Amino acid sequence: MAENQLAPLQIDPATNPELASRINAILEEHKDKPGSLMVILNEVQSKIGFVSEQIQQFIANSMRIPVSKVHGVITFYSFFTTRPRGKHTIKFCMGTACYVGGAPQLIDKAKQLIGIEMGKTTDDGNITMEECRCVGACSQAPVVVVDEEIHGRVKPSKMTTKIRTLERQDSEG
Numbered sequence: 001m002a003e004n005q006l007a008p009l010q011i012d013p014a015t016n017p018e019l020a021s022r023i024n025a026i027l028e029e030h031k032d033k034p035g036s037l038m039v040i041l042n043e044v045q046s047k048i049g050f051v052s053e054q055i056q057q058f059i060a061n062s063m064r065i066p067v068s069k070v071h072g073v074i075t076f077y078s079f080f081t082t083r084p085r086g087k088h089t090i091k092f093c094m095g096t097a098c099y100v101g102g103a104p105q106l107i108d109k110a111k112q113l114i115g116i117e118m119g120k121t122t123d124d125g126n127i128t129m130e131e132c133r134c135v136g137a138c139s140q141a142p143v144v145v146v147d148e149e150i151h152g153r154v155k156p157s158k159m160t161t162k163i164r165t166l167e168r169q170d171s172e173g
């Protein structure tokens, strides 16, 4: 199993004391602030990397609020993920300029090459594919963001090379 791929046990604070103590520290620090739920969920996403259903339950219990409230926030904002992301993330801008400029064709090509659906991570934990909103580089549409680096005017051939490089890096690495 790849190092960043976590077994179900590891995404559940009830059975993973280290995870529970990291979340407790975040809860402790922020729970009395206004808008605390959003702040806590943001912190968990950025420090732990995901907010699994088990973590949502843990936070709801600790804050004495219904888990549906936590779940509502997680599903509303697209930057929350319920599973750990892969080592590399490829985001496809779905803003108007990129959409019109060929994003759907790039996505089809990437799905074919990587063998996963949008929003999923490869079984080896190497690559996650996601959609994103406009990243402000519309003049370079279509835009693909690979590990936070923006690539503009991406053609299917260029994307193929990039994906193969990511896959090679992992097998070498």
Ligand code: FES
Binding pocket: 093, 094, 095, 096, 097, 098, 099, 133, 134, 135, 136, 137, 138, 139, 141, 143
């Ligand atoms: S629409 Fe893609 S960068 Fe703006």
